[in-house]
Amino acid sequence: MDEENKETVVLGAISRGISKFEKISRESNVSPKDLESILKKLENSGLIKVDEKKGWLGTKIEINPTENGYKEFERQLKILQEKWNQLENTYKSGNKQELEQKLKEDKSFLPSMMMFGIIDMMMFSMMFSMIGSTVGSFIPADDMGGTDNNVEDMEGTDMGDDGGFDIDIGF
Template sequence: MEPEPKDLIVLGAIKNGIKKFDKIKKTTQIDAEELNAILESLEKRGMISVQEKKGWLGPKVELVTTEKGDREVDERVHEMQEKWNQMSLLYKSGDKQKLKQYMDDNKSFLPTMMFFGIMDMMMFSMMFGMMGMMMSDYVPQESIPDGLEGDGMDGGADMSDGGFDFDIGF
Protein backbone atom coordinates (compact mmCIF):
# COMPACT_ATOMS: atom_id res chain seq x y z
CA MET A 1 0.00 0.00 0.00
CA GLU A 2 1.51 3.29 -1.10
CA PRO A 3 1.49 5.94 1.63
CA GLU A 4 0.09 9.41 1.08
CA PRO A 5 2.70 12.14 0.52
CA LYS A 6 2.28 13.57 4.05
CA ASP A 7 2.68 10.09 5.52
CA LEU A 8 5.89 9.72 3.56
CA ILE A 9 7.17 13.11 4.73
CA VAL A 10 6.54 12.17 8.37
CA LEU A 11 8.09 8.73 7.87
CA GLY A 12 11.13 10.32 6.21
CA ALA A 13 11.53 12.82 9.04
CA ILE A 14 11.50 9.99 11.60
CA LYS A 15 13.94 7.95 9.52
CA ASN A 16 16.27 10.96 9.43
CA GLY A 17 16.43 11.05 13.22
CA ILE A 18 13.61 13.37 14.23
CA LYS A 19 12.07 11.29 17.00
CA LYS A 20 9.92 13.65 19.04
CA PHE A 21 6.38 14.75 18.20
CA ASP A 22 7.05 18.50 18.53
CA LYS A 23 10.14 18.37 16.33
CA ILE A 24 8.32 16.31 13.70
CA LYS A 25 5.47 18.83 13.79
CA LYS A 26 7.85 21.75 13.35
CA THR A 27 9.91 20.12 10.61
CA THR A 28 6.98 18.84 8.56
CA GLN A 29 4.71 21.85 9.21
CA ILE A 30 1.74 19.56 9.79
CA ASP A 31 -0.75 20.54 12.49
CA ALA A 32 -0.86 18.45 15.67
CA GLU A 33 -4.20 16.73 15.06
CA GLU A 34 -3.32 15.64 11.52
CA LEU A 35 0.18 14.59 12.59
CA ASN A 36 -1.26 12.46 15.38
CA ALA A 37 -3.57 10.72 12.89
CA ILE A 38 -0.65 10.13 10.51
CA LEU A 39 1.52 8.70 13.30
CA GLU A 40 -1.27 6.37 14.41
CA SER A 41 -1.73 5.20 10.82
CA LEU A 42 2.01 4.61 10.39
CA GLU A 43 2.14 2.64 13.62
CA LYS A 44 -0.87 0.49 12.64
CA ARG A 45 0.78 -0.28 9.29
CA GLY A 46 4.01 -1.31 11.02
CA MET A 47 6.08 1.54 9.58
CA ILE A 48 7.08 3.05 12.94
CA SER A 49 7.30 1.93 16.52
CA VAL A 50 6.99 3.90 19.73
CA GLN A 51 9.78 3.44 22.23
CA GLU A 52 9.64 4.61 25.81
CA LYS A 53 13.00 5.43 27.31
CA LYS A 54 13.99 6.51 30.77
CA GLY A 55 15.24 10.04 30.96
CA TRP A 56 16.42 12.29 33.77
CA LEU A 57 13.07 14.03 33.89
CA GLY A 58 11.03 10.86 33.66
CA PRO A 59 10.08 8.61 30.77
CA LYS A 60 10.33 9.98 27.25
CA VAL A 61 8.70 8.72 24.09
CA GLU A 62 10.63 8.40 20.85
CA LEU A 63 9.44 7.35 17.44
CA VAL A 64 11.60 5.15 15.23
CA THR A 65 11.08 3.60 11.84
CA THR A 66 10.87 -0.14 11.46
CA GLU A 67 12.64 -2.08 8.71
CA LYS A 68 9.39 -1.95 6.76
CA GLY A 69 9.26 1.83 7.20
CA ASP A 70 12.88 2.25 6.13
CA ARG A 71 12.27 0.18 2.99
CA GLU A 72 9.14 2.18 2.18
CA VAL A 73 11.00 5.51 2.42
CA ASP A 74 13.89 4.23 0.31
CA GLU A 75 11.55 2.89 -2.39
CA ARG A 76 9.45 6.06 -2.53
CA VAL A 77 12.51 8.33 -2.63
CA HIS A 78 13.85 6.26 -5.53
CA GLU A 79 10.50 6.58 -7.35
CA MET A 80 10.44 10.34 -6.76
CA GLN A 81 14.00 10.63 -8.05
CA GLU A 82 12.87 8.91 -11.26
CA LYS A 83 9.90 11.30 -11.53
CA TRP A 84 12.21 14.28 -11.05
CA ASN A 85 14.57 12.93 -13.71
CA GLN A 86 11.62 12.64 -16.11
CA MET A 87 10.52 16.21 -15.32
CA SER A 88 14.07 17.42 -15.93
CA LEU A 89 14.19 15.68 -19.30
CA LEU A 90 10.86 17.21 -20.31
CA TYR A 91 12.08 20.65 -19.24
CA LYS A 92 15.33 20.29 -21.17
CA SER A 93 13.42 19.15 -24.26
CA GLY A 94 11.41 22.39 -24.13
CA ASP A 95 8.05 20.62 -24.47
CA LYS A 96 5.81 22.83 -22.30
CA GLN A 97 2.66 20.77 -22.81
CA LYS A 98 4.22 17.45 -21.83
CA LEU A 99 5.95 19.04 -18.83
CA LYS A 100 2.72 20.65 -17.65
CA GLN A 101 0.82 17.39 -18.09
CA TYR A 102 3.49 15.43 -16.22
CA MET A 103 3.49 17.97 -13.40
CA ASP A 104 -0.32 17.87 -13.26
CA ASP A 105 -0.23 14.08 -13.03
CA ASN A 106 2.36 14.16 -10.22
CA LYS A 107 1.20 17.28 -8.39
CA SER A 108 0.80 15.55 -5.03
CA PHE A 109 4.46 14.49 -4.98
CA LEU A 110 6.00 17.93 -5.53
CA PRO A 111 6.02 19.00 -1.85
CA THR A 112 7.43 15.60 -0.92
CA MET A 113 10.20 15.99 -3.51
CA MET A 114 11.01 19.36 -1.95
CA PHE A 115 11.06 17.92 1.56
CA PHE A 116 13.48 15.15 0.61
CA GLY A 117 15.69 17.52 -1.38
CA ILE A 118 15.24 15.53 -4.56
CA MET A 119 14.64 18.42 -6.91
CA ASP A 120 16.96 21.17 -8.05
CA MET A 121 15.02 24.22 -6.86
CA MET A 122 16.55 26.54 -9.44
CA MET A 123 15.53 24.26 -12.30
CA PHE A 124 12.12 23.76 -10.70
CA SER A 125 11.48 27.50 -10.58
CA MET A 126 12.69 27.84 -14.18
CA MET A 127 10.16 25.17 -15.21
CA PHE A 128 7.41 27.45 -13.97
CA GLY A 129 8.94 30.37 -15.81
CA MET A 130 8.99 28.37 -19.03
CA MET A 131 5.32 27.50 -18.61
CA GLY A 132 4.39 31.04 -17.50
CA MET A 133 2.96 29.76 -14.23
CA MET A 134 3.47 30.32 -10.53
CA MET A 135 4.97 27.74 -8.21
CA SER A 136 2.05 28.21 -5.81
CA ASP A 137 -0.24 26.76 -8.50
CA TYR A 138 1.36 23.39 -7.78
CA VAL A 139 2.89 23.59 -4.32
CA PRO A 140 1.22 24.83 -1.12
CA GLN A 141 2.65 28.19 -0.05
CA GLU A 142 3.98 26.79 3.24
CA SER A 143 6.04 24.19 1.34
CA ILE A 144 7.81 26.72 -0.88
CA PRO A 145 11.30 27.52 0.44
CA ASP A 146 12.03 31.11 1.42
CA GLY A 147 13.12 33.23 -1.51
CA LEU A 148 11.20 31.23 -4.12
CA GLU A 149 7.74 32.65 -3.52
CA GLY A 150 7.92 34.71 -6.71
CA ASP A 151 6.22 33.83 -9.92
CA GLY A 152 9.16 31.89 -11.30
CA MET A 153 9.33 34.13 -14.35
CA ASP A 154 12.48 36.00 -13.45
CA GLY A 155 13.75 34.32 -10.32
CA GLY A 156 12.60 37.26 -8.22
CA ALA A 157 14.83 39.83 -9.91
CA ASP A 158 13.48 43.33 -10.42
CA MET A 159 14.19 44.30 -14.00
CA SER A 160 11.49 46.93 -14.31
CA ASP A 161 13.96 49.43 -15.73
CA GLY A 162 14.59 47.12 -18.67
CA GLY A 163 18.25 46.50 -17.98
CA PHE A 164 20.60 44.60 -15.77
CA ASP A 165 22.19 46.15 -12.73
CA PHE A 166 25.48 44.71 -11.58
CA ASP A 167 27.09 46.04 -8.44
CA ILE A 168 30.76 45.17 -8.62
CA GLY A 169 31.68 46.87 -5.37
CA PHE A 170 33.56 49.98 -6.54
Protein backbone atom coordinates (compact mmCIF):
# COMPACT_ATOMS: atom_id res chain seq x y z
CA MET A 1 0.00 0.00 0.00
CA ASP A 2 1.42 3.39 -0.90
CA GLU A 3 1.94 6.21 1.61
CA GLU A 4 -1.14 8.23 0.60
CA ASN A 5 -3.43 5.22 0.98
CA LYS A 6 -1.88 4.39 4.36
CA GLU A 7 -2.68 7.92 5.49
CA THR A 8 -6.27 7.54 4.30
CA VAL A 9 -6.66 4.19 6.06
CA VAL A 10 -5.19 5.57 9.31
CA LEU A 11 -7.37 8.69 9.14
CA GLY A 12 -10.37 6.45 8.45
CA ALA A 13 -9.65 4.28 11.48
CA ILE A 14 -9.35 7.37 13.67
CA SER A 15 -12.51 8.89 12.19
CA ARG A 16 -14.39 5.68 13.01
CA GLY A 17 -13.53 6.12 16.69
CA ILE A 18 -10.32 4.13 17.13
CA SER A 19 -8.15 6.33 19.32
CA LYS A 20 -5.40 4.08 20.72
CA PHE A 21 -2.05 3.72 18.93
CA GLU A 22 -1.87 -0.09 19.10
CA LYS A 23 -5.43 -0.56 17.88
CA ILE A 24 -4.96 1.92 15.01
CA SER A 25 -1.84 0.00 13.96
CA ARG A 26 -3.66 -3.33 14.09
CA GLU A 27 -6.86 -2.15 12.36
CA SER A 28 -5.09 -0.25 9.60
CA ASN A 29 -2.45 -2.97 9.06
CA VAL A 30 0.35 -0.38 9.34
CA SER A 31 3.58 -1.04 11.24
CA PRO A 32 4.11 1.02 14.42
CA LYS A 33 7.14 2.75 12.85
CA ASP A 34 5.15 3.81 9.77
CA LEU A 35 2.14 4.72 11.91
CA GLU A 36 4.22 7.10 14.01
CA SER A 37 5.37 9.05 10.94
CA ILE A 38 1.85 9.05 9.46
CA LEU A 39 0.38 10.36 12.72
CA LYS A 40 2.97 13.16 12.85
CA LYS A 41 2.14 14.10 9.27
CA LEU A 42 -1.62 14.06 9.98
CA GLU A 43 -1.14 16.12 13.14
CA ASN A 44 1.04 18.68 11.32
CA SER A 45 -1.65 18.91 8.63
CA GLY A 46 -4.27 19.65 11.28
CA LEU A 47 -6.29 16.51 10.50
CA ILE A 48 -5.88 14.90 13.94
CA LYS A 49 -5.14 16.03 17.47
CA VAL A 50 -3.25 14.08 20.09
CA ASP A 51 -4.56 14.46 23.65
CA GLU A 52 -2.70 13.38 26.77
CA LYS A 53 -4.98 12.54 29.67
CA LYS A 54 -3.67 11.86 33.14
CA GLY A 55 -5.37 9.11 35.08
CA TRP A 56 -4.76 6.84 38.02
CA LEU A 57 -2.75 4.43 35.92
CA GLY A 58 -0.56 7.07 34.30
CA THR A 59 -0.76 9.12 31.15
CA LYS A 60 -3.17 7.98 28.49
CA ILE A 61 -2.77 9.21 24.90
CA GLU A 62 -5.85 9.53 22.70
CA ILE A 63 -5.81 10.36 19.01
CA ASN A 64 -8.90 12.06 17.62
CA PRO A 65 -9.80 13.60 14.27
CA THR A 66 -10.36 17.33 13.89
CA GLU A 67 -13.28 18.76 11.92
CA ASN A 68 -10.91 19.10 8.96
CA GLY A 69 -9.87 15.48 9.48
CA TYR A 70 -13.48 14.31 9.19
CA LYS A 71 -13.96 16.41 6.05
CA GLU A 72 -10.75 15.11 4.46
CA PHE A 73 -11.74 11.51 5.21
CA GLU A 74 -15.18 12.06 3.66
CA ARG A 75 -13.51 13.60 0.59
CA GLN A 76 -11.19 10.59 0.27
CA LEU A 77 -14.14 8.19 0.63
CA LYS A 78 -15.97 10.02 -2.15
CA ILE A 79 -12.91 9.71 -4.42
CA LEU A 80 -12.66 5.97 -3.68
CA GLN A 81 -16.39 5.53 -4.37
CA GLU A 82 -16.05 7.35 -7.70
CA LYS A 83 -13.12 5.12 -8.69
CA TRP A 84 -15.15 2.03 -7.80
CA ASN A 85 -18.14 3.29 -9.81
CA GLN A 86 -15.84 3.78 -12.82
CA LEU A 87 -14.55 0.22 -12.45
CA GLU A 88 -18.12 -1.11 -12.24
CA ASN A 89 -19.20 0.82 -15.33
CA THR A 90 -16.18 -0.43 -17.26
CA TYR A 91 -17.01 -4.00 -16.26
CA LYS A 92 -20.64 -3.56 -17.33
CA SER A 93 -19.51 -2.20 -20.71
CA GLY A 94 -17.78 -5.55 -21.34
CA ASN A 95 -14.47 -4.06 -22.48
CA LYS A 96 -11.93 -6.53 -21.09
CA GLN A 97 -8.79 -4.55 -22.03
CA GLU A 98 -10.13 -1.29 -20.60
CA LEU A 99 -11.14 -3.03 -17.36
CA GLU A 100 -7.70 -4.60 -16.99
CA GLN A 101 -6.07 -1.20 -17.62
CA LYS A 102 -8.29 0.55 -15.03
CA LEU A 103 -7.61 -2.18 -12.46
CA LYS A 104 -3.87 -1.73 -13.00
CA GLU A 105 -4.18 2.08 -12.71
CA ASP A 106 -6.26 1.87 -9.53
CA LYS A 107 -4.28 -1.03 -8.04
CA SER A 108 -3.01 1.03 -5.12
CA PHE A 109 -6.56 2.07 -4.15
CA LEU A 110 -8.02 -1.44 -4.01
CA PRO A 111 -6.89 -2.24 -0.41
CA SER A 112 -8.42 1.04 0.82
CA MET A 113 -11.65 0.28 -1.02
CA MET A 114 -11.71 -3.14 0.66
CA MET A 115 -10.94 -1.67 4.07
CA PHE A 116 -13.85 0.79 3.91
CA GLY A 117 -16.36 -1.63 2.41
CA ILE A 118 -16.70 0.23 -0.87
CA ILE A 119 -16.04 -2.84 -3.00
CA ASP A 120 -18.90 -5.20 -3.81
CA MET A 121 -16.98 -8.46 -3.48
CA MET A 122 -19.25 -10.35 -5.90
CA MET A 123 -18.72 -7.71 -8.59
CA PHE A 124 -15.01 -7.59 -7.75
CA SER A 125 -14.59 -11.34 -8.25
CA MET A 126 -16.55 -11.18 -11.53
CA MET A 127 -14.17 -8.44 -12.74
CA PHE A 128 -11.14 -10.65 -12.11
CA SER A 129 -12.91 -13.59 -13.70
CA MET A 130 -13.59 -11.48 -16.80
CA ILE A 131 -9.93 -10.56 -17.25
CA GLY A 132 -8.76 -14.08 -16.36
CA SER A 133 -6.78 -13.06 -13.30
CA THR A 134 -6.82 -13.42 -9.52
CA VAL A 135 -7.08 -10.85 -6.76
CA GLY A 136 -3.69 -12.00 -5.44
CA SER A 137 -1.99 -10.93 -8.66
CA PHE A 138 -3.18 -7.35 -8.09
CA ILE A 139 -3.15 -7.03 -4.29
CA PRO A 140 -0.43 -8.53 -2.08
CA ALA A 141 -1.87 -10.63 0.76
CA ASP A 142 -0.38 -8.31 3.40
CA ASP A 143 -2.36 -5.36 1.96
CA MET A 144 -5.73 -7.06 2.28
CA GLY A 145 -7.03 -5.63 5.54
CA GLY A 146 -9.05 -7.94 7.73
CA THR A 147 -7.84 -11.07 5.97
CA ASP A 148 -4.83 -11.97 8.08
CA ASN A 149 -5.15 -15.70 7.36
CA ASN A 150 -4.08 -16.50 10.92
CA VAL A 151 -5.19 -19.84 12.32
CA GLU A 152 -5.50 -18.18 15.73
CA ASP A 153 -8.35 -16.05 14.33
CA MET A 154 -10.40 -19.22 13.93
CA GLU A 155 -10.42 -20.10 17.62
CA GLY A 156 -13.90 -20.70 18.92
CA THR A 157 -15.47 -21.03 15.50
CA ASP A 158 -17.77 -23.92 14.78
CA MET A 159 -16.62 -25.64 11.62
CA GLY A 160 -19.53 -28.11 11.83
CA ASP A 161 -21.25 -29.67 8.86
CA ASP A 162 -24.65 -28.01 9.28
CA GLY A 163 -23.61 -24.62 7.91
CA GLY A 164 -24.62 -22.87 11.12
CA PHE A 165 -28.36 -23.35 10.58
CA ASP A 166 -30.26 -25.20 13.27
CA ILE A 167 -33.95 -24.46 12.95
CA ASP A 168 -36.71 -26.42 14.64
CA ILE A 169 -39.98 -25.56 12.94
CA GLY A 170 -42.06 -27.84 15.16
CA PHE A 171 -43.14 -30.60 12.74
